[in-house]
Amino acid sequence: MAPVHLPDALAPALQWLDYAGIAVFALSGALVAAEKKQTLVTFIFFAVITGVGGGTVRDLLIGAPVFWIATNAFLIICMAAALVVWMLPKGLWRGASLLWLDAAGLAAYATYGAAKGLAFGVAPLPAIAMGVLTGCVGGIIRDIIAGEPSILMRPELYVTAAALSAALMVGLAAAGVPGALAGAIAALAGFTLRDAAIARGWSLPAYRS
Numbered sequence: 001m002a003p004v005h006l007p008d009a010l011a012p013a014l015q016w017l018d019y020a021g022i023a024v025f026a027l028s029g030a031l032v033a034a035e036k037k038q039t040l041v042t043f044i045f046f047a048v049i050t051g052v053g054g055g056t057v058r059d060l061l062i063g064a065p066v067f068w069i070a071t072n073a074f075l076i077i078c079m080a081a082a083l084v085v086w087m088l089p090k091g092l093w094r095g096a097s098l099l100w101l102d103a104a105g106l107a108a109y110a111t112y113g114a115a116k117g118l119a120f121g122v123a124p125l126p127a128i129a130m131g132v133l134t135g136c137v138g139g140i141i142r143d144i145i146a147g148e149p150s151i152l153m154r155p156e157l158y159v160t161a162a163a164l165s166a167a168l169m170v171g172l173a174a175a176g177v178p179g180a181l182a183g184a185i186a187a188l189a190g191f192t193l194r195d196a197a198i199a200r201g202w203s204l205p206a207y208r209s
Contacts, residue, residue, distance in 0.1 A: 131166025165190030
C-alpha cells in the first residue's frame, strides 16, 4: 500500500482537533485527581500526563519533534484544565463526565494523530496505528498511575472508536477529501460510536475458550 500524503493535514482546522483532544484529555486527568481528592499539584500532573502522553509517544515513533517541547501553549492548556476542575463545583463533574470527556478526546486525538502520521510520510496502516496510539495512550497512563482498571478493559467499544476515527481520516485523505473536512467527519464518527457504546453498552464479542 503506497503512502498517502496529506498536504493540508496540519492546517489550522486540524490543529484545533489537537488542541481539543489535549484539553478534554487534560480535563479527564484532572477529574481522576478530583475523585482521589488530591492536591492542585497532582491535578496539574494528571492533566499534563493525560493530555500530552499519547501525542508524545506518537511523535517519538514517527521521528517528529515532540509537539509540546517548543511552545508553552500545550502545557498552559493542561494547567488551565486542571484549574477549571479544581475551581468549579464538584457537582458539575459527577456522573459520566469522565467518560464523555474521554470519548471526545479519544475521537479528536485519534483523528489528529492519524493526520500527523500522514503529514510525516507514514504509510496508511501505520498512520492508523499512530491515531489509535495518540488517542489511547494518555488514558492508559492516567489509569495506571491512578491505580484504576484501564479504560481499555471496559467491555464497551473503546479502541474500536479510535480506530474508526483514524481509519476514516486516512481513507478520506486517500480519496482526496480536504484535510479539515476529513478531520471533522472522522472525529464525529469516532465520538458517535463511543457515545453509542457508552449509552447502549455496545461491545465486541469476548474470547471464549
